[in-house]
Amino acid sequence: MKRYFKILLLLTVVSTVSLSCEEYLDVSPELGISTEEVFTDYFSTRGALDRATRLIHNYVYNDTDWSSEIGCMSDEMQISRTQFPVHWAMNTGNWLDSGFRDLGGMTYDNVGAEFNGNDIPAEPVSKAFVAIRAVNNVLANIDKLEEFPTELGYTAQELKDQIVGQAHFLRAWHYFTIVKRYGPFPIMNEVYDPSTDFDQPRPTWLEGADWMVSDLDIAINLLPVQWNDQNKGRVTKTSARAAKAMVLLYASSPLMNPDLNPFGSSSKQYNTTYAERAAAAAAEAINGFPAGGYEMFTMAEYTENWRSRTSGFPKEAIIQAPLSQGTDPNGSGRAGQGWFLPQFAGGWLAENQPTQNAVDWFETIDGYDVNDPEAVTSGSFDPSDPYSNRDPRLRASVSVHGDDLYPGLPNPRPGAARTLNALPGGWHYNYENNRNKIWAGYYSKKHKWPGCNKWHRARGWFRMFPHIRVPQLYLDFAEAANEAYGPNGAVPGSSLTAVEAINIVRARANMPPVLAKYTTDKETFKQRIYNERAVELYHEQHRWFDIRRWKIAKEVFANGIWGADIKMVNGQVVYDKKPMEGALRVFEDKHYWYPFPTRVMNIMTQFEQNPGW
16 A cells, blocks of 8 residues: 555656646755745745645536546436447446546546646546645645735735635545545545555544544634635635535435445445434535525526526535636637537537436426326326426426427538437437437436537637535435434424425425425435435436435446337327436446555555455
8 A cells, every 4th residue: 555655646746746837836956946935925825725626626627528427327317329438337347447537536547647738637536636635735834824915805814714724625525526436545634755654444434524524624614704806716614514514414324334234235224423413514504605695596597507608606606616617718619518418519429318217307397206106197297298397407407309409599500400309210319329329319408508519609608517506505404304303303503394495496496395295204205305416416416426325326227227218109209218228237236336446456455445346
C-alpha cells in the first residue's frame, strides 16, 4: 500500500501542476517560489484552494463531455452501443481492472493521465485525490497567511475563516466522491509524502462518515450564510449542511451498514441512529433556505436549473459544479452534449436514451403509479394514450413518440425527421436499428436547450450542473424522517413530517399530495420516496448510487431493462413495452462496491479488497 500511494502521490503532483497556470500549489526550489511566499498571500492561497473547487466534476462543461455518464449503469438510461466499455463491463459483470470511465477512477494511471492544459475532465475519483491533496496543502499552511486585501468587503479574520471553511467542505465532498463508489477508504487528513506509512486497515463507512461530518461541521461554523456579489456560487453554510445531510443519509442506508445487512443477505435495514441525524441535518439545511437565498423555481422555470439565457447560479443550486459553460465556445454551440444528444443531431454514436423503466416512474397527474391497477380502473391512466395526463416532469425530461423534437425552431436540414417516430419503420426507429444500436424508443430532453443540434447550433445558452438542489434536501429529509419516525411522525427541529416534505417537491411540479393509500406505513411510503427521487432527480447522476445504497440493484436488474414497444394494429397505435435486446445488466452482490484494481491489491497487506472481488 505504501508503494501504491507513492505512485499515487507522484501522479497527483504531476497532474495538479498541469491543471492550471496557477503552479504555486506545488512549489519547488526549481520554480524559485517558497511555501512561505505562496501561503502568506491571500490571493495565492485562495487560488490554491480554488483548484479543488474546479475539480468538482462538471458533466456539462466540455463540448463532448460524457466521461462519467452513469445513468446507463442503472435502469434509468440505456447506452445505445453495446460494445462501449461501460456497457460491456456492466453486461459481463467484469468490473475488475476495466479501467474505463467511472469504473476506472481508482486505477492510479488515470489519476494523472487524463489531465492536460485544457482541463479535459478525468474521472471524478481521480480528480478527488488531486483535490484532497490540494486542500490538505492549504490547511497545513494556513497559519502562514498574513497578507489580506482590504477591497473585498471582509475583515482579515473573515477572509481566513472563509478559506478554512471552504477547505473543510471540499475535503469532505471529494472524500465522499470516493467512498460512495469504492466504500471505506483511509481518512486523508494530512499532506502525504513518499515517507508516509500508509499500511493501515480500512475504517468502516460510518467512521469515514463521522470524519466527513466533522469537516462539514467546521465548514458550517466558518462559512457565510451568503456571499457578496464578487463571490456568488461559492459554498455557504447551507451548502455544508446539505452535504452533511447527504453524507448522513448515505451512512444510514442499508449498503453502508454491513453489520445490519451482511454481504450476500437480502436484508435492507436502515441504521435509525444515522437516519435521525440525517433528518436533523436536512431540517437544519431546509431552515436555512430563506436566509441563504435558495428556493425552488416554478414548474414553468424548471429547466432554468440546467440551462439559462443568463450566466450564473440557479437559485435551486445549493452545490454546483464550477466552470458552467456557455454554448458559444469555439463556435460549436453544443457544450456537454455528448452524453445525451442523439447521433443524428450531432451527438456521439453512443448516446444514452431513457428507458421504459424510467418513463414508468412518472405518475399520472392524479398521483397514481401507472403500474397500480387502480390507475386504469379510476380512469386516471389510459394505456392507449400513455403519455397524456402524466406528471409534467415527464415531458420536461423525456421526448416521447409524437413529440416535436425542435419546438419553436425552423425545420432541421434534410436528414432528420422533426416528429419523433418510434414505430417500426419510423424514421427514428430505422435510424437507430440500421446502425445496430439498442433502441429504447425515447430521447433525452432534460439537459437539452432549444437549438441543441448540429443544424441550429443555438448560441447564448449557459449550462449548469447542480450536484445538490433544493428539492433534494426535502427528499433527503423525507427518506431519513420516514426511517426514523415514520411517514407522519414528528421530527425534532422541524415543522415537517416525511409526507409533508415530499409533498412540497410535488407541489412545485403541480402534482397532488401523495395519495393516502401510499402513506399507510413506513414500507409502503418508502417506495413512493424512492420513486419521487427517481422522478425529480432523473438524469442527474443519482439513480445509480441510490439503487446501490438501498441494496435493491439486484432486484431492479432482475426485473429487466425495458424499452417502448409501439406498433400499428388494425390501423391503431398500440403502446406496450419489451425487454431491450442486449441491455442486460450482470449484477451480483460484489458489484455493490467498485473493486480496487488487482495491481493495487497485490501490494496491500492490511488493506482489504471489497467483498467478493
